[in-house]
Amino acid sequence: MMNFWGFSIAEARVIDYDKNDKSLAEMLAEEMPTTRLCIGCGGCSATCTAGNLTEFNIRKLQMLLKRGETKDLRDQLHKCMLCGKCLLVCPRGVDTRKMILFLFRQLSEQDHNS
Amino acid sequence: MYYDPFVLPFTLGLNILLIYLIIKYARWIRTFSTEDRQTIRRNIFTLKTWKAGKEVFLESLVHHKIFRINPFLGYMHLCFGLGWFLLIVIGKIESLVYHTSIFNPPYFAIFFRYFHPAKETFPGSNVFAFFMDLILLMILSGLLLAWLKRLYSKALGLKRTTRHRPFDLLILTVLWLIFPLRFLAESFTSGLRGGGSFLTHTAGDFFNSFLPIEQLSYPAWWAYSSALGLFFLLLPFSRYMHIPTEIVYIFLKNWEVRQGKHFSGISQFQLYSCSRCGICIDRCQLGSSLGMTDTQPVYFLKKLRHGKEHSILVDNCLMCGRCEAACPVDLRLNALRLTQRQEDIRITKSTYEYIRPAAAKTTAKVAYFAGCMGHLTPGVIRSMQSIFHKAGVDYTFIDEGGSICCGRPMMLSGNHHTAAIIQEKNKASLEASGAELLVTSCPICYKTFKEDYRLDMQVLHHTEYLDILLREGALHPHCSDITTVFHNPCELGRGCQVYTAPEHILQTISHRIATAYEGKDALCCGGSLANLHISPQQRLQLAEDALNAYAAYRPDVLVTACPLCKKTFSQPGSSLPVQDIAELVDGQC
Amino acid sequence: MSVIIIGAGPAGCEAAYQLAQAGEKVELIEQEAQPGGNLNNWYQLFPDRKSAQELNRQLILRLEHPNIRLHLGCMPTKIDRREGRFEVQLNDGALLTGQALLIAGGFQLFNAHRKEEYGYGIYENVITSVELENFFTNQRIQTSTGQLPKRVGFIHCVGSRDEKTCNFHCSKLCCVTAVKQAIELREILPEAEILCFYMDMRMFGPGYEEMYREAQEKYRIKFVRGRLSEASENKAKQVLIKAEDTLIGKPLKMTLDLMVLMVGMELSAGSRQLAEMTGIEKATNGFLRVKDPHFATNETNQKGIFLAGSCSSPMNLTDTLTDARSAALTIREYLKHIDL
16 A cells, blocks of 8 residues: 555456456356356355355355455355355355365465465 | 195295285384383283184174174175185184194195195095085185175175276286186196085085096196295285284274374384275265265275375364264274374464463353353354253353354364364463363363363363253153154264263153264264365355255254354254253253 | 036136136036135135135136036046046036036145154144145144244245155245235234245236345245254144255254244145046156146146146235136037037
8 A cells, every 4th residue: 555645546446347366256157157157146145154254255245256356255254164155045056165165175275386 | 745836825925914914013113102012011901802813703703883883784794804814713723633744834824725635534634525515605704795896886785886096906817816716726636636615525526527637737836836926925015915914903092092183104004004995985975975986084084194295184174073983993084084184383481472361260160161152043152051051050150251262173273283272261260260170062162161171160062061950850741742863973972972861851851853873973064173175155055954854854853062053053044943951951941 | 518627726717717708518527515726725815815715606606607517525536438428427426427527636734744853743833834824814823832923934835846856846836825924923923033945036927026025124024945854843833944044054042932834735645646647758757747838737648637726836816716717628629629
């Protein structure tokens, strides 16, 4: 964050869809087609234990991921306890728990490679 | 000195095998933890060793468990196991009686008919000859069955047989050659010099009538010895490695060496103890409902042993334990698969800091815990509350305002470290209630509370608790004509060995219909959190098939005791009503 | 020429009348003791707030046509096709014959017990949209404890668009019904807070979007975009709900005095039986499949068997009546054809 005479320039508030790297989302969609089915009803994040206690919001995280915004994913994902309640309420049959595990594994692999 | 060069292949093979096994086993045992070593030391000079010996006899030789599952298959294994064993033991005794020295070389007993001049009788020689022929006949009959099994697996009640690599086929051929070759060698010798009994003697005379047995006899002994030697050399690299390894495993198991969370020495013993009998194949619902015929333990262990790619197989298991319950070698198949799941979640001690002990201290002695899934089946909670009320139990509902996960789903994903942190948090919260008895509705929570938490209070699943209330007369059931079938949840039945409590409850309050899926044979609903691979559609298929299997008994109600099972079964909208056992008890008392 | 119509709901009634007017003999079979079907349970209709019972009366009145024979309390036990004619055996022993068969078996409402996490049948103040219509008919809105509700929530998509109940389809009418009921509720409860929990607002019909605007502006109905995950009950018998306020991105907890489940539409059990008896195919949404979605919306894979109304898909009353008229026209064409 830079300070210009009392004004600060924060990170861009716009999702720069053109520039964002959406490869992880593409891989996810390819690997688990049910993740394409989300209609953003929020049932998963409503029932989520971690989501009711922290900033963790699984619906939002996967939406952000689909737009190529992965920062929150790194910050929040590990709060999930894998209890599987989201899987039981999703009206579209998104395999939410498997999606989270897949993302865990991808992030862990990225960390490993870097 | 009895010696002939043809014994060399056998002797060499046997010695190389023994040296190989000693080195291999010693290496595995070296990796045992100090805890495991202490356990072994504590148990080795107890009745447990005797029990293990008995088990070796019953399972490694008689194959008693396979017998119970499939008599044909059992007989086949008995012929090879017990037959070969008796052939060696009685052969050895026979050679001892004749030679009167214990220090005759092993090959002397094995090739006794070659070395022993037939005219020379010794005490009981006819009886020995008779028994040796009888045992050989038994083995040959088993061999015939094995042949038939390869040709017509369905005739023996097995849907599929395990698949073979070329190498497996080679050693199989060698194994199958051993006994026919012994039969030929002994028959030819008997035809030439006499001796033998009803089988080899008769066959010897018969062969003599049209074969030049004089020229054939000696090569037959060479062939027999070579087949044995080759078999011993190939054994460590084939599935027959299970023959010696299983025996060691049975002892280790009885000495209470446990399969832990990680792949260890005991895992190695188990890996090589799998006889690939294939019993697990037909038990697996992924196969019967979804046509997945590559993920069953027999294939998984094979891939693991040969270092083949198995990442999908690691994930693709319901861990329902149906295979484990039927495994004749008693391998810890779920735990073994779990050892291959990786820790993927990088967390720190502060990750779960947001979780604070929620339960407040109460004066009630009984704490009720619905579990997170339980909050999606409020009918169960409502029934439990009503039952507590009816039985006049002073209780506190500790997760009324919600709870965190028990950590078992995390454990099942392979992330033991993370799970331990969640469990630590949860334990503090549960113990803060100050209750003496914890009653939970969720078998998943129940299993981990019981096995991993080491709580300072007693833990019961509501099935067990309701059974106690009924037995103590705290609840007054009225007679009912409702017919019920019980679906025992995997984590409750096979997972925690709770079998009699639900049976007794249902017998007390309903007409319980016995099914083919009682006790250890209960089906999995398909909702299992342990499977990290199958899709929601495939789960639905599993649920529908299981429901149909139960519905075939036409009960009024299908009773279960797990929120996850209830939710999974409710999805297809079947005409068969599904109730939790607590709901049924509440309705009948 | 005669036509056998099974189901005397709005579709069956309208088709019967149109065919009778055109000179065909109609045998109209209804399993209930009175015609009208699901319309009997409704109070007012969207979008013009017409009295449901008034419309019902009009439809039933027209059944007193000399060409219509009404068989109430009857169900077909056997349907045969002999020499191009249908023979329908009724449970009261009668045998009806006709050249064409029209199935107007309609829909049934989703059984809200199946959505256990919403607590229907467990919590006292959870009701379905039909029960609310009953409240309107009796002009009595109160909670189980006899009080006026201060906060009421309408839960959309219960048993619709839900893989967990194997109902993948959109029932289409629940959104507009919720808006209509919220408005009616506002008129009775001027002080209460009324909220609709929706996934998508599907205001497809003429005047529906206008109703939605009016509900927001004039009737002060609040709309929250989020699907309920579960509900519980407190000591005061209020319903505590959990949803995500998805437009904000935060989980939301709320206490309701009354919770109304907008139950979706499924193929009725009667229609399902008829399909099994006659070999009519079902579409993936569980309703009966029409031969062609554009040119043969009333025909089926079985020659001479036609469909009218909501047994082929969720339909509002306007569409149901239009569909019934279309079916009548299609059947007349068919009868002319077999006459030749």
